[in-house]
Amino acid sequence: xxxxGGRDNPGPAVAGPRVLVYGYGxxxxxDDGAGVALVDALEAWARGGDRPWLxxxxxxxxxxxxxxxxxxxxxxxxxxxxxxxxxxxRFRALQPAASVSFTTHAMRPESVLGxxxxxxxxxxxxxxxxxxxxxxxxxxxxxxxxxxxxxxxRAWLQALLESPARxxxxxxx
Numbered sequence: 692x693x694x695x696g697g698r699d700n701p702g703p704a705v706a707g708p709r710v711l712v713y714g715y716g717x718x719x720x721x722d723d724g725a726g727v728a729l730v731d732a733l734e735a736w737a738r739g740g741d742r743p744w745l746x747x748x749x750x751x752x753x754x755x756x757x758x759x760x761x762x763x764x765x766x767x768x769x770x771x772x773x774x775x776x777x778x779x780x781r782f783r784a785l786q787p788a789a790s791v792s793f794t795t796h797a798m799r800p801e802s803v804l805g806x807x808x809x810x811x812x813x814x815x816x817x818x819x820x821x822x823x824x825x826x827x828x829x830x831x832x833x834x835x836x837x838x839x840x841x842x843x844x845r846a847w848l849q850a851l852l853e854s855p856a857r858x859x860x861x862x863x864x
Contacts, residue, residue: 707744708765708855714749716772722824722837725772732845744855753798758806762813766858769800773821779840785817816859820844
């Protein structure tokens, strides 16, 4: 569910880029919930200041319907857990998918951006931040190593979100 704006309310007019930070994953499966946990932490931080350019959303997985919300923003930062890279996190630019593909279980961020373009004529800048995870067992807490990686990712992304124009040129540290 989105906050500070939402699907029916694009939010207040702001100067500079409007940013959607979208975390996805299953918090009931250990480190898979890292993307959602990061969005929760950033949203709590954003409530403490005047940051009308930031919108937060989260879900278990990306869906076709997410393209509508993403199309209303200048920058979309997708946040997920991953097991296939070094610690603590990876941050990279995304391009809209040339062909949109999805299954009943999952959709890629590039496909969401492709739908933004194809359905709404919108071209938000896409970024993907993946937090290194280690275990995906059901009904278990996030591992200590993933929590450390999450904290590194939070501090880094939070600094960028203070000046959202920096998201347009940011590279992984």
